[in-house]
Amino acid sequence: MRFVILLSAFLFAACKGDVPExxxxxxxxxxxxxxxxxxxxxxxxxxxxxxxxxGEFKEFDAAIYFDAAxxxxxxxxxxxxxxxxxxGNVDRNSNVPAKVWFHTKDYPVAMFETQTVRxxxxxxxANGTLDLKGRxxxxxxxxxxxxxxxxxxxxxxxxxNRKRWNIGEAPWDTEEYVGLDVxxxxxxxxxQVE
Numbered sequence: 120m121r122f123v124i125l126l127s128a129f130l131f132a133a134c135k136g137d138v139p140e141x142x143x144x145x146x147x148x149x150x151x152x153x154x155x156x157x158x159x160x161x162x163x164x165x166x167x168x169x170x171x172x173x174g175e176f177k178e179f180d181a182a183i184y185f186d187a188a189x190x191x192x193x194x195x196x197x198x199x200x201x202x203x204x205x206x207g208n209v210d211r212n213s214n215v216p217a218k219v220w221f222h223t224k225d226y227p228v229a230m231f232e233t234q235t236v237r238x239x240x241x242x243x244x245a246n247g248t249l250d251l252k253g254r255x256x257x258x259x260x261x262x263x264x265x266x267x268x269x270x271x272x273x274x275x276x277x278x279x280n281r282k283r284w285n286i287g288e289a290p291w292d293t294e295e296y297v298g299l300d301v302x303x304x305x306x307x308x309x310x311q312v313e
Contacts, residue, residue, distance in 0.1 A: 145196070150184055151184050151186070151312050152183040152184070152309035152310065152312065154180070154181050154183070154307060154308070154309050159179075159308050160175055161176045161199065161303065161305050162174065162304040163304065164304070165302070166298035167211075167296065167297050167298070168296055168297075172208065174204065174205050174207045174211070175205055176201075177203040177204075177205055179197055179198065179200075179203070180198050181195065181196065181197045181198075181309075182197075183307075183309055185236070185271065187266070190236045190237055193233070193236040196230065196231070196232045196233075197230065197231045197232075198229070199230070199231075200228055201215075201216070201226065202223055219288040219289075220286060220287060220288075220291075221251075221286065222252055226251070226253055229252075230251075231247055231250075231258075232248060232250075239261060241263065242261055242262055242263040242264075243261070243263070244261050245259070245260045246258075246259050251286070252284050254285060256283045256284060258277070258279065260275055260277050262305075263275070269310060269313070270308070270309070271310075272308050273306070273309070275305045276304055276305070277303045278302050278303075279300070280299050280300055280301075282299055
């Protein structure tokens with residue numbers, strides 16, 4: 120399945136006219152949930168010249184193993200094709216693939232992978248790394264999850280600073296035109312594997 124996910128990301132980028140470098144083989148791990156694409160999303164909000172805007176990544180794949188009774192075995196890997204960016208504006212969408220922004224030709228996908236998952240009050244914290252535009256940076260993602268009848272709904276919001284991943288190089292590397300902070304809104308609906 121991991122091969123299928125990587126192949127899908129490769130083909131998606133290739134269909135957009137970019138031929139990415141081969142993605143190194145990733146470790147395959149057992150999954151116990153399968154994402155329901157049409158009910159899941161990765162959305163974001165940011166500001167441009169002081170005015171807020173929203174958008175989303177229209178495509179992503181996730182490999183999930185989650186066990187609330189055994190968090191040390193829980194693991195998540197999410198792969199997002201950068202060409203699936205939709206900033207709600209033709210101008211933004213046409214500029215984002217450029218080298219100063221996502222540089223999608225050389226970096227066609229972003230990847231978040233957990234190292235640990237731990238309980239935190241009524242929710243959880245996923246400690247992991249976000250690989251984006253050739254940079255790997257740690258993040259701690261607080262999330263909640265509701266599980267009923269073989270179905271799980273995970274929700275999270277998380278603020279990131281785009282400069283940590285060199286998104287928006289000069290002259291876009293200040294808040295003068297585009298805000299540095301980006302708020303992520305994540306909802307993953309998944310069905311348990313029988």
